[in-house]
Amino acid sequence: MSFFLTSNKYFGTGNSISNKSRSAGESSHPAPEFLGDSEMETLQGEQAAFEIGVVIHKRVVDEIGNGYGYNCDEVLVDEFRKVGLIVDRVAGLHDEFLKLAAPVETLGQAAAELKLKKRTHIGVDLQFEWDEADAFIRQADGSLFSWCERFRCYNHMIYGIVNNGESAVALKFNDRTFNWEPGESLMWKLETEAIVKELFPIHDETKRKLLLKRWALNLWDLTNQPIDEIHAYYGTKIATYFAFLGMYTKWLFFPAVFGLILQLVDFGSLQLLALPFFFICITSWAVLFFQFWKRKNSTLLARWQISYSAGSESGYKYMDTEWSSFHSSVGSVRTCGGNKGKEHEKFQREEWFGRMMRFRNDAIIILSIICLQLPFELAYAHLYESIGSDVVKFGLTAGYLFAIQYFTQIGGKVSVKLIKDEKNKNSEYRANSLVYKVFGLYFMQSYIGILYHAVLHRNFMTLRQVIIQRLIISEVLENLMENSLPYVKYSYRKYRAIRHKRKREKGYAAGKHYFNSRVEKEYFKPIYAASIGDELEDGLFDDFLELALQFGMIMMFACAFPPAFAFAALNNITEIRADALKILVMFRRPVPRVDATIGAWLNIFQFLIVVSICTNCALLVCLYDREGKWNISPGLAAILIMEHVLLLIKFGFSRIVPEEPDWVKANRMKNATQAQNMCSKQLLRNISGGRGMLVKAH
Amino acid sequence: MSFFLTSNKYFGTGNSISNKSRSAGESSHPAPEFLGDSEMETLQGEQAAFEIGVVIHKRVVDEIGNGYGYNCDEVLVDEFRKVGLIVDRVAGLHDEFLKLAAPVETLGQAAAELKLKKRTHIGVDLQFEWDEADAFIRQADGSLFSWCERFRCYNHMIYGIVNNGESAVALKFNDRTFNWEPGESLMWKLETEAIVKELFPIHDETKRKLLLKRWALNLWDLTNQPIDEIHAYYGTKIATYFAFLGMYTKWLFFPAVFGLILQLVDFGSLQLLALPFFFICITSWAVLFFQFWKRKNSTLLARWQISYSAGSESGYKYMDTEWSSFHSSVGSVRTCGGNKGKEHEKFQREEWFGRMMRFRNDAIIILSIICLQLPFELAYAHLYESIGSDVVKFGLTAGYLFAIQYFTQIGGKVSVKLIKDEKNKNSEYRANSLVYKVFGLYFMQSYIGILYHAVLHRNFMTLRQVIIQRLIISEVLENLMENSLPYVKYSYRKYRAIRHKRKREKGYAAGKHYFNSRVEKEYFKPIYAASIGDELEDGLFDDFLELALQFGMIMMFACAFPPAFAFAALNNITEIRADALKILVMFRRPVPRVDATIGAWLNIFQFLIVVSICTNCALLVCLYDREGKWNISPGLAAILIMEHVLLLIKFGFSRIVPEEPDWVKANRMKNATQAQNMCSKQLLRNISGGRGMLVKAH
Secondary structure, eight states: OHHHHHHHHHHHHHHHHHHHHHHHHHHHOSOTTTSOHHHHHHHHHTTOOOOEEEEEEOOOGGGTTOSSSEEHHHHHHHHHHHHTOEEEEEEOSSEEEEEEEOOHHHHHHHHHHHTOEEEBTTSOEEEOOGGGGGGBOOOTTSOSSOHHHHHHHHHHHHHTOBOOSSSOEEEEETTEEEEEOTTOBHHHHHHHTTSEEEEEEOOOHHHHHHHIIIIISOGGGTTOOOHHHHHHHHOHHHHHHHHHHHHHHHHHHHHHHHHHHHHHOOOGGGHHHHHHHHHHHHHHHHHHHHHHHHHHHHHHHHHTTOOOOTTOHHHHHIIIIIHHHHHHHHHHHHHHTTOHHHHHHHHHHHHHHHHHHHHHHHHHHHHHIIIIIHHHHHHHHHHHHHOOOHHHHHHHHHHHHHHHHHHHHHHHHHHHHHHHHSOOSSHHHHHHHHHHHHHHHHHHHHHHHHHIIIIISOOHHHHHHHHHHHHHHHHHHHHHHHHHHHHHHHHHHHHHHHHHHHHHTTTOOOGGGGGGOHHHHHHHSOOOBOTTOTTTOBTHHHHHHHHHHHHHHHHHTTTTOTTHHHHHHHHHHHHHHHHHHIIIIISOOOOOOOOOSOTHHHHHHHHHHHHHHHHHHHHHHHHHTTTOTTOOOHHHHHHHHHHHHHHHHHHHHHHHSOSSOHHHHHHHHHHHHHHHHHHHHHHHHHHHHHHHHHHHHO | OHHHHHHHHHHHHHHHHHHHHHHHHHHHOSOTTTSOHHHHHHHHHTTOOOOEEEEEEOOOGGGTTOSSSEEHHHHHHHHHHHHTOEEEEEEOSSEEEEEEEOOHHHHHHHHHHHTOEEEBTTSOEEEOOGGGGGGBOOOTTSOSSOHHHHHHHHHHHHHTOBOOSSSOEEEEETTEEEEEOTTOBHHHHHHHTTSEEEEEEOOOHHHHHHHIIIIITOGGGTTOOOHHHHHHHHOHHHHHHHHHHHHHHHHHHHHHHHHHHHHHOOOGGGHHHHHHHHHHHHHHHHHHHHHHHHHHHHHHHHHTTOOOOTTOHHHHHIIIIIHHHHHHHHHHHHHHTTOHHHHHHHHHHHHHHHHHHHHHHHHHHHHHIIIIIHHHHHHHHHHHHHOOOHHHHHHHHHHHHHHHHHHHHHHHHHHHHHHHHSOOSSHHHHHHHHHHHHHHHHHHHHHHHHHIIIIISOOHHHHHHHHHHHHHHHHHHHHHHHHHHHHHHHHHHHHHHHHHHHHHTTTOOOGGGGGGOHHHHHHHSOOOBOTTOTTTOBTHHHHHHHHHHHHHHHHHTTTTOTTHHHHHHHHHHHHHHHHHHIIIIISOOOOOOOOOSOTHHHHHHHHHHHHHHHHHHHHHHHHHTTTOTTOOOHHHHHHHHHHHHHHHHHHHHHHHSOSSOHHHHHHHHHHHHHHHHHHHHHHHHHHHHSHHHHHHHO
16 A cells, blocks of 8 residues: 555656656757767756766667566656756667766755865865855866765765655566665665666766867877866876876986986096996985975865875875764764773774784785795796896796786785775775785885896896886886777777677668767776776776886886986886876776875885885995905895894884874864864855955954 | 043052052061961962062162152052952062962953963864853863963963053152053063063972972882873973983883893803894884884873874964964965965975075084084094093093083074074974084084094993993983082072172171072072073973983994993983972972973984994994904995985985975965864854753764
């Protein structure tokens, strides 16, 4: 009885809207075959561009009306429209696509529901309220919400559609029927029923084309990039990567020129001093570069109105998205209220337990790298040393490079599993933890063989050969893989889809008009994902890894082969455009990430600088000690090794013990958020109402 | 005409109050000679203890009524009472003392006028309002304001007394007459006229005696101290010093025992390995100690309700006291408003200019240390090496130790002058800058001679002798100086005062009752000031310096003389009580300082750890290389030196370039304060009114 009532109620409202919307949809889509899709988008793009694509299985048209209940795709579209989204249905080869756009009012509503914190004109981040929208700072391109924020709002709206009725709604799809229970999210239901296949952000064609012209194909700008536009289109994390890549490449010009001069000019009697001088310049250069990068990063964040104070990074993260999760773990503490001593003890216990877990995991990774990977690498290096023919050598290297791909993939999977045990505070922490662990693998892989040639065999010719090979092979291979593999994948998926379609509709006309919907093309493109698994990191992992390995290669063996900097500079200039092209053309639009720094990579780069100081010293000893005059006795060597171990302890221990106890941090965070929540509304009214007064007052 | 009117008005109100107050003063002080001063204080101490003493010249009683105008001491007392202070007049030998106490209402009024930020129950710091006093957290001892806050309030009230009338008030003192102009501060006026001699915080006798019993004379507690009570009585900075000293001494037990074992036990064949093992343990110990100290410091700050987030130290300082000064320098920027680009450029220019100035000053200091001090020190070390007789050696050392006192005093004066050129953001920055510079002098002075013995002459016997001498001499000398010098000064001043008095009042009865006022005794005590000048630092400078030099001595030569740690531990146990005694008995109560960490000293300690790694390595090489087998060739030595220079660059350069541009920081600070000011009142009402609701809501 009650079921009928609710479904009737649903029918009563839902149907009228669905009629209206369908007619609207049809009128805006008079004939997809005649009017190109892109023209349609630009027409509607004036108000709000389509930014999210939902892939659903195509309904077999013949079976409409059969079965009991509503067609779930129509219900989905209706519900989307009820929420305030603009929906565009596009039929693909054998899937159907819903393109979603949201007017700013709809986004504002969702942002207010999400209690999104946004920067206001007085510079404080406050909870968004639609009525006070004027109080909030707009993006550089004039829109109220950044792409990160929009994406969060879309997600909230799409997954927030629940059955508000009192009883289940019967939905049918082709000849299947199932119930949409009260309180259940429609999207989750349809995803578990495998009707909605995927949800992905889609490109905004006008902006993409503009970026393509101004950024990816603007080859003569060398290292200049339209960072603000990249930020507006791709979000903070990707823009930060490209800003870093650009600045790094620009700074590389100095050591590149210096290295080339050192290689080409003969300094006569000063030749012996030239290398150490180069070494000192390079180290200073690297240290200064990273300091200036940190400055630039904080400048960028200030420009993008992201509050992220240097030093208290955790603060930012708690405040924004991840506070709730941290809060829940603190929840139990707050209920017990009074006795503060116990509270602190519990925090201390949890803190040290988490630290022990992380330490255990790190130990596992480090031990397995030393016990499993090191012998393998040394064996390869030894083989390479003993083989005479150049061709065989090249083949061995190529084979080895392919072999280690599997090695690292296994390592990455193991790391991901280990990290799941860790109680890391949020997803960015987890991602950083993964980066450290996986980089350990790559570090061993990339450098140990070269060090073997350099230090044990003092074979500088092989060393230089290996460096050149690695730089060239890695450049060529990486760029090929990066840009061709996605295209191959895309082509394969396209080909398979067309073949499927042909099979089903044998005898129909040629498939020329199959491919006029861009959504489907994008759907066939691969995701911008990391090679080690897409759970914690996206494609930026590979891009940063490439940069870090290159940086390590040129820094650690700077004294053995100074012109490597020139190779790297050239490589990076092409890399900027290649990465831009890749992200604009080859991949789907990536999901935006909140993180606003280069994160763990900064520490890795700085670690590489310290390592490079040691390796270069060893190289110089080897270089100038050809005659064996300066034989180092075992005692002296032991003391030197000890000194370096101690320096490591000095700088490593500081990381093991955090400066601030967790409970102090938690208290601080709790206080800060509480205050902001309390005075949020009051402040808003003051700001939007009395802005004139404020200005006068000062 | 108008002058008369105003003075009449003043007379009309002022006289009645002055009559009332005088009678009150007399009734509360029936006969200073009969009723002991201390009993009086305990009687009134129930409400508010006397905490500030004002020293004024004694009025010659005979001349009352002569001259034109009001007696300025009476006007001062009247004005104090009008503000709400409790005033107690005490006649001294040839000065008169006003003891001031403030009821909590008066303090609250002043705090509200000062817009003092205080921690509230929801954990945020808000501007104090007397009506909402319940919203603010009380101190551990139940009082509303901490000693730091009370001192600021006193200062505000005392210097805030201005002539509110329209014309000048004529004041007379003895036979001098002068005008108190409208809008002029009475205290400033009286200070420039040399009538008010001094203003200083006075001891609260009950609390002082309690502390004396529980802290300074509680010898069996070893390293335990009542830190919270010290904090309540002396403020944050001094409590932090004693907390650090206590924790350091506690941690010293481990290396002390280890060092003694190493000295006393013969390890046989393992003897060769024992020293390097000791060295590694000591370094790890030191690094861990400072990490745990940072944790402890942040725990203490959380307990004392001081908001000071690790990493963003500057943030705290701007927010609290020094924002206004920073603000004023930004003021010009804000007026030009719109064009942000120029604003940033100006900030950048100022930032780099300030940095250049500091760099120049540092260069001057470093160069003068190397060019002037180094030869002197080496000459002394060489003399010491070449002299045979032990007695002459001891004499030379003692003479040298006295000679360098002048050297450092000159260095300190030069540093202070240089720092005045620097545009440091606040007084604590300036103090830190001074600490770094002066420590450079002391570092050279303390260690270069010892290094000379160790490395150049490989004379380990002399080295050990020098270390023992320095540790014992410095301990004995320092403690003697610390505790006897103030007493000598005090006795001299007392003696002179009594003699003066006797001279003036020849023939009067014996001076037994002269000395019953404790205020005067305190006035004769010396100020707790730094030996290098009292402008930027107080006595804590010397205490920290002593600790740092001791730490450097035991760490840098750990391998040459392991039992030094035991000496240091013993020394520090006595040091804790000696310093407590000194600060409680020997000196005036120090002016409280806001700073909440050990500041520059932390960096100095960590620098000493790094230096100690290098010196110990050098010592080990010398120790194990008696036979000269491991001769280091010049080439290898050069490369090793280069490596260390590079490591220095790596960690030094990071300090030269700040991570966050000044304008970003300024923006952040501006925003934070603006927001807090705006929502302050609203929040307060919520907190004090709706605290019950808040608790329920969670």
